[in-house]
Amino acid sequence: MFMRRLLFILGFFLFSNVVFAQSANLALQIRDLLGGLIQGASVEVKGVVSRTAQTDDKGSCLLKALPMGKYQVAVTAKGFASKIVEVELDGESKTIEIVLVPAPAVAYVSVTSNYLAGKPESLEVIPGSFQTIDKDSLENARFFTPSEALRRIAGVYTREEEGFGLRPNISIRGTLPTRSTKVLLLEDGIPLTYAPYGDNASYYHPPIERFESVEVVKGSGQIGYGPVTVAGVVNYITPNPPQDTALSIKAFGGNRDVFDGNISFGKGFGKTGLILNFTRKQGQGARDNVRIGLSDFSSKLVQQLNNRNYLTFKFSHLKEDSRVTYSGLTEAEYASNPRQNPFRNDSFSLFRTGFSVQHTSIVTAQSSLVTTFYINYFSRDWWRQSSNSNERPNRLGNDPDCRGMQDLYTTCGNQGRLRDYLTWGIEPRYNANFKIGDVNNDLSFGIRIHWEKQDRLQKNGDLPLSRDGVIVENNLRKNLAFAGFVQNRFIWKGLAVTPGVRVEHIKYKRTNRLNNTTGETELTEVIPGLGLAYNLFSNTTIFAGVHRGFAPPRTEDIISNNGGVVDLESEKSWNYELGIRTRPFDGLRVESTFFRMDYSNQIVPASLAGGVGATFTNGGKTLHQGIEIFARLDSADILKSKVNFYVQTAYTNLQKAEFRGVRYSSVNTSVLVTGNRLPYTPKTLLDLILGVTYKNFDGFLENNYISRQFSDDLNTITPTPNGQRGLIGAQNYWNVTVNYRIEKWKTVLFMTTKNLFDKTFIVDRSRGILPSSPRLVQLGFKWSLR
Structure with a gap:
């Protein structure tokens, strides 16, 4: 009704x-x-x-x-x-x-080199599915977290955690969402995660305010990047310095003590351009006794050396100090109060500093060389009294003064999971356009040297607020990777054919400093791909592709703590897609894609997730298959009216996500799970937006639907007492946002409400039950001078 x-x-x-x-x-x-x-x-x-x-x-x-x-x-x-x-x-x-x-051609190359899919004039020849969220969409939607933005991409599922999106769980086409380990995250084409080869987990994510647009590439174009090519690449684009002075101030606040403030300044100085950005976020999280505090600074300086050479310098620093726990709830705790968090003394702190310099050079009128050097340092300390719902608390049985939850705030100690990562790399990429007969060619190739070092400590403290203790883990882990790719786009009339290949060679080394044992190993993988795009009409492109999906094992999984090399293969699949992009008439655009991901070896946990050092094992065959559709309809373009009513939808039907071959459960190794649905793979995802724009007003109503999903390979329906297994029911969220522009004040006033009806859903069971975020009502403004 x-x-x-x-x-x-x-x-x-x-x-x-x-x-x-x-x-x-x-x-x-x-x-x-x-x-x-x-x-x-x-x-x-x-x-x-x-x-x-x-x-x-x-x-x-x-x-x-x-x-x-x-x-x-x-x-x-x-x-x-x-x-x-x-x-x-x-x-x-x-x-x-x-x-x-x-x-200067160098200026064009300098800007476009950060894009994976290319600028609008080249989109009709892209041989695969992709979707972008442009600057206006990011601005007007008033996203609070990156996860809210990614839900608008067909094929993408994001799972909530603490409520601020700082440790994202992103899945593309049915991959495991936990810590986004099967997704490659980039910023301006540079690896965003701290250890994409040795530990591709996301315990860090910049605020969405740092970025100008977002790209998601899911087709064979992934092989130009790596190492993870299993499901898709998310590339966040930062803004370039403006030619004239630009200044903006944005601030909003709301319930649960939420405050979000951002200031951005940019200016051109002759051949030099500079942009600075600072964001502060803070407030209560999705549960009690959770308090988030985050400060993020980023800068970009672009220097034109001459008509053939540009330099781009980037620097960023993010610091977080939060009170947040790792553990979920048991069934009894959730029934008593779904937002409770008994571990009020858990503490999380991190800082991440990154620097890059990019040299863009025009070699000839039709060729360019872009060389990027990047380095980042990431440090994370997480002191906690529980890592999952089986630990009540984690020092029970190990500390005589900790007899149970009754001693939680007095004599029970804690565990400090302390991590430091240093990562650097250098990557030259060459591009050339040339013609052979009637065939245009767009050739790209590049190489990369990438190095990672992980220092990992665990200390057990004596008291709830301890920040030092007895060392029980002391690991040094290193990775050295050499990668190269080449691909050429053959363009003849309306047909573009893009074959390519990527090669990854990775060296692993792990040293246990407690017993002085060291293990080393290495692996090499060849990753081919082929993409086709046919411009059927001026407004319609049919595309198809096949490529090898690849995700390397973590250092801790391929080398044991005693230095032994584990017989663990890389995660590999063959990925296929067939789709169409079309604008049949003004006001309507549609992209629809059929996809199939056929894994020969999907690595799965050997035991349930819980933050307690669970090992991984060769998982064998799995199959992901479905369709995804993105569409947008604008009435003003069709009916030539001043008022624009628009409808936008991102729909995913993951028809199959199942175990294949002879597969036994990791919960009960004697039970066959062949044909069972993979955990955390909802069949249906739907993001539907109904909006209206008139003069200075813009508003929309959004519905985000996630169908039910299983939390284990047995497809257990009835919840277990610890909350880690059982059905996760369907989730349905309503959001509303309005913007009003006051031109004479150069100001936009806005209001947004997330989870309009304040529904509470279970979103995760891997470490115990985690609840969805409560209703958030936020009011704010943005003032701009440009």
Whole structure:
């Protein structure tokens, strides 16, 4: 009934708007300084409605039936500086000419080298599924966590934890979400995690305010990056320095003592550009006795050396001091109070400092070399009295003064899991465009040297607030990796064929400093891929691809604590996809993809997750198969109206996610689980948005649905007393956001409500039960000077 009423109201306003709207055509002619026509220039119009177009062989394009109002017309073309002009339509059709000036090719390459999928003018030849969240979407949605943004990507499932998204659990196409270990996270094409080869776990994530846009690539294009190519790549794009002075201040707050503040400043100084960004987040988490505090600073400096060379320097520093536990709840605890957290003395602190320098050079008019050096240091201390719901508390049985939960706040000690990571790498990437006969070629190849060092300590303290103790683990782990890839895109008429191959060679070393034992091993993997894209019509691309999925084992899994080498293979799969991207008419865009991930060896836990050093084992065959659909419909583009009602959806149907071959349970090794569904693989994901934009107002209602899922390989329905096994029911969240722009104040006022109906769901059982975040109501503003 609610949906019927909502659709009736939307339809009524939509009809009223159509009746009274006036529109006009806008014709564009794009030329260079000598009067030459520029073919293939990308045109983006933003204002009352948004449109995109490309110039034809006469340098022209026509945007029909634009409603009256003010518009910004942005034009980009390879080899030219971008240009933005303002146009006001009063109901009369207009023709305008825009002249582009040549830009140093190095400037274009410097900006686009951070993108995986490419800029808009190259998207029709991308041989695989991808989706982006652009700057405006990130801005207007008022995302509080990165996970909220990624839910808008078809095929992506994100699982909540502490409520701030600082330790994300990201799954793509049914991979295990825990700590995002099967997803490659990048920032401007550079590894974001602290140890992508030796320990690809995400105990750290920058705030979403650091980024300008997000890319997710799931096809064969992954082989240009690594080491993880199993499911997909998430690439966060940071903003580039502006030409003119830009300053913005954003702040919002809400219930549960939430505060989120951000200040950004950018300015161009001749051939130098600088941008600075600072964010502070704090507040209560999803449970009692959880308090988050995070400060993040990032900067980027771009220096033009000459018309052929650019340098880009980046520096970032993130610091977190939080009171947060690792353990979930037992069934009895959850029934008593789903948001309780008895471990109020648990403490988590980290800092991460990163630096990179990138040199962009134009070798010839059609080739470029981009070389990136990066280094980061990550330190994490987590003092806790429990790591899972079986530990009540963790020093019970090991400390005579700890007799149970009655001594938790007095004489029970704790465990300190102390981690330090140092990572650096250097990666040159060469790109060349050339033509052989009638075939255009886009060649890319690169190599990378990557080094990691892990210092891992565990100390057992005597008291609840101890920050030192007896050393019971002292490990030094090192990884040295050499990687290289080559791929060439053959483009002939409307067909693009992209074969490629990646090679990874990884050296592992682990030293137990307590008994002075050391183990070493190495592995090599060849990762081929092939992608096809056919531009069926000017607005429709069919694509297909196949590539080898690869994820290396962690250092601690392939070498035991006593120096022995474990017979553990890399995680490998063959990944297939077939899809279509289309804009059948103005106002509608759709991407639909069929995917299949056929694992020959999926590594799985040998025991249930719990933060107690669970080992891993060769898992054997599994199969992931389904479809994903992304679609957006804008009424203003269709009906040429001032008011825009829009519908956007990201839908995933993971039809199959099951064990294959002869498979026995890790819970009960005598029970066959062949054909059972994989844990933490909901069959259906749906993110549906109904929104409206009119003049200075923008608002939307969002529904995020996650179907039920199992928490173990036995597909257990009835919960176990410790809460670690049992069915996880379906989750359904409603969110609402409104923005209102006050032009004369250069200010946007906004309000957002997450989990509108304040529902409590179980989101995880791996360490005991974790609840979803409660309702969050947040009010704020953003002031901008530019």
